[in-house]
Amino acid sequence: MLRGMATVVFYADDVAEARAWYTEFLGIEAYFERRTPEGDLGYAEFRIGDFEAEFGLVQRQFEVTPSGGPGGAILFWAVDDLDAALARLVELGAKVYDEPRSRGEGFMTASVVDPFGNILGIMTNVHYRSIVDQNRDKRLG
Incomplete structure (x- = not known):
């Protein structure tokens, strides 16, 4: 049974750029980040809204079905x-x-x-x- 939205992810070629854009829109900083083995920002996550829903930005290279x-x-x-x-x-x-x-x-x-x-x-x-x-x-x- 579905209990509620846990995490939603969006993909971006440049996660650092996407993180900056969403920081500007949301008015908060990402609380969690993970780097790729090459050292690029591969994932950034925000907690937003009344229930602190997780909103993640993922490097497009990791998209399962582009x-x-x-x-x-x-x-x-x-x-x-x-x-x-x-x-x-x-x-x-x-x-x-x-x-x-x-x-x-x-x-x-x-x-x-x-x-x-x-x-x-x-x-x-x-x-x-x-x-x-x-x-x-x-x-x-």
């Missing part, structure tokens, strides 16, 4: 303000992949292709917010 274009499953990260998040991503050089669209009352999605060829989804999601609030109430309760 696609040659944007690819992978689209993971939609919860955001409080979809328009502001989308604007920030575009400002940093991401290209809109899917314009904002309603997926039903309280659910909006959009996605971009980052400068490294990965699809990054963002979403406002009332269910996500209710789970965060519920878990916060349990901790405070």
Whole structure:
């Protein structure tokens, strides 16, 4: 049974460049890094969001099934303000992949292709917010 997202990885030809770009977008530094045998940055990982989800950047040479274009499953990260998040991503050089669209009352999605060829989804999601609030109430309760 799936229990929740553990780690999502994006691939980049230059992990150091991708780490710098995501550091700028996320406003935090990667907490973990691993070098290749040649000494290049092969992996960088961030912990982000309400549940400290692991977001990793992996040297493209380690990609199991290279696609040659944007690819992978689209993971939609919860955001409080979809328009502001989308604007920030575009400002940093991401290209809109899917314009904002309603997926039903309280659910909006959009996605971009980052400068490294990965699809990054963002979403406002009332269910996500209710789970965060519920878990916060349990901790405070």
